Amino acid sequence: MxxxxxxxxxxxxxxxxxxxxxxxxxxxxxxxxxxxxxxxxLSLSFLTENPHEMGRTGGIFSTIVGTLALTAMALAVATPLGVGTAIFLNEYTWESRVTRIIRFGADCLAGIPSIIFGLFGFILFVIKMGFGWSILSGGLTLAFMILPTIIRTSEEALRSVPRSYREVSLSLGSTKWQMVTRVILPSALPGIVTGVILSVGRSIGETAAVIFTAGSALRLPTSLFSSSRTMSVHFYILAREGISMPNAYGTAAVLVLSILLVNIVTYRLMHRFIRKYS
Amino acid sequence: MSLIETEGLSLFYGNFQALKTISLNIESCRITALIGPSGCGKSTFLRCLNRMNDLIDGVRITGRVAIGGRDIYRRETDLLDLRRRVGMVFQRPNPFPLSVEDNVLFGLKVHGQTDRKILEEKLQRSLEAVHLWDELKDRLKTNALELTGEQQQRLCIARLAALEPEILLMDEPCSALDPIATEKIEALMFELRKRFTIVIVTHNMQQAARVSEETGYFLLGELIEFGETSRIFSAPRDQRTEDYITGRYG
The missing domain is CATH 1.20.5 (Single alpha-helices involved in coiled-coils or other helix-helix interfaces)
Structure with a gap:
């Protein structure tokens, strides 16, 4: 019919x-x-006080600090590595089997469940390298997790820079590196920043990989080797062990709001980027 | 000795031969036009002169290209210096998305010039050379992408002039411009000829006839005929050249 x-x-x-x-x-x-x-x-004291009695009372200050520290650590490692790899793939090699394998590898890496990253980080950083449960171990693990995103978005951003800019720069007698730093990167920057901010959202929300590698200490972290609890881990423990549902929801609200904020900023940036290059 | 000499220059893209044993001498301080139908190899030839073809994967070159008597395909050639001496104007105006000033000074800065005084002087002189100074002297900080197409192309020439190259390679520099802008750029070429040797690729025969002193006709990767422009257009020696310039082909 x-x-x-x-x-x-x-x-x-x-x-x-x-x-x-x-x-x-x-x-x-x-x-x-x-x-x-x-x-x-939510209240000012919830944001500025450390948790007491395993989080039953008090605020979430130390977990906010832990989240920020881990995210900063992850970005500090993953941004140069990812942008560097993207520059290498896009500007310094011809398209070949090798570059395709690297790209494929990055895509596979992006699809691996975060708990596997957690296990990997636990074995490599916490045990083998002896960093223990720490911001360092957690940050490095997160860095490897967000690396593929940063590589691919940076590559996309580099690729959107017109070929003619490269030609002109070289035809004026610039070296390749001068071309990259003076012409390509400034044009690709908004796109690269967008990718980095997306990764921030991912790092803030990550739980499984972090609980294995940064631990869950409630104290305010004092160095890279301190164990620290992030907001998402805090939420998980509060809810799962039934310590305090109100405080769990309070933590979740802060998490959701901060991720929302990050996404709004990304959206704005992307918008400006598109306007500039269309 | 001619400024540019090529001897048996062949170029291959993989298995495809794009240039077939081109031997050609180009004299200094003249305008030489290379004409021919699309895909005949004239742009490829031009890009051999500043080694821009090096940027393409799978290109192989045989034969000799000498500029000022020195083979530029020798191993020890300083590519950065070669490209400073042999500048290129592209088909589409392609200023960087930077200010007018940063565009003009890009080459100088890349080659290590940091003296503020010299940079300022070069900025003014280069813009004057292309008649943009009066128009733009109060807008040196505006983004070059906001200029008109003709201004952009002039700016690209100023960007080269700042480096004081010996040779200007122009790859269809007017094909993205309207007739009035084209006329102005051609007038500019006439002036610049006193300072630079100009090699221009064009598919516009009238343009070749108007601006150049010597003309070479390319067809399917071969240089069919080369000689004084007036002679090529009035009494071509090769039948194929005649077919092309009388409009029977291409």
Whole structure:
């Protein structure tokens, strides 16, 4: 039986519309639910006091610091490595089997479950290299986790720089490195920054890889070798061990809000980037 | 001795031979035009003169290219210095997305010039040479992408002039410009000829006839005929050249 095209069109429109509606609803529901339960707990002291009694009372200050420290550590390692790799792949080699294998490897790395990264980090950094549960171990593990994202987004950004810029720069007698630093990177920067910020979101939210490598100490970290608990780990422990559901939701609300903030910033940047190069 | 001499120059992209034993002498301080249908190898030839073909994967070159009597494909050739001496103007105006000033001074800075006074003087002189100084002297900090196409192309020439090259290679420099802008750029070429040797690739025969003193006709990777422009256009020796310039081909 043939469906009349007009009817089909109407039907499809309704189906697609509902799909979109469901997606948006689920997203809004999660955010609204967490904020509704979490926001009442939020206060200045919740943000600025350290947790007491395993987190049953007090605030989440040390976990905010732990999250920031781990994320900063991860970025400090992954950004130069990732951008450097992208520059090498895009500017310093011809397309070949090797570059394709490297790219494929990066994509595979991006698909590995984070708990595997956690195990890897635990064995390599915590045990073998003797860093123990620490910001250093956790940060390095996170760095390897976000590396593929940074490589691919940086590559995309580099590739969007017109070929003619490269030609002109070299035809004026610049070295390749001068070309990269004076022409290519300034043009690709917004795109690279976008990728880095996306990775920030991922690092902030990561739990499995971090609990294995940074541990879950509640004290305020004092050095790279301190064990530290991130917000997501704190939430996990509070909720899972039933220590304090209100405080768990409070932590979740701070997490959701900070990730939202990061995404808004990314979105803005991306917008500006697209406007500039279209 | 001619400024540019090529002897049996052949170029291969993989198995495809794009240039077939080209031997050609180009004299200094003249305008030499290379004409021919699309894909005939004229741009490829031009890019051999500043070794821009090196940037393409799988290119192989045989034969000799000498500039000022020295083979530029020798191992010890300083590529950076070669490209400073042999500048290139491209088909589409391609200023960097930087200010007017940074565009003009890009080459000098890349080659290590840091003296503020020299840079300022070169900036003014280079822009004057292409008649942009009066238009842009109050807008030196504006982004070059905001200029008109013709201004951009002039700026690209100023960017080269700042380096005081010996040779200017122009790869269809007017094909993205309207006729009035083209006329102005051609007038500029006429002036610049006193200071630089200009080699221009064009598929516009009228342009070759108007601006050049010598013309070479390329077809399918071969140099069919080379000689004084007036002679080529009035009495070509090769039938194929005649077919092309009378519009029977290409």
């Amino acid at each position: 043939r469906v009349p095209p007009r009817l089909e069109q109407r039907f499809v429109k309704v189906v697609l519309w509902s799909m979109t509606a469901i997606t948006v609803f689920v997203l809004l529901f999660i955010v609204a639910y967490i904020l509704r339960r979490g926001l009442p707990v």
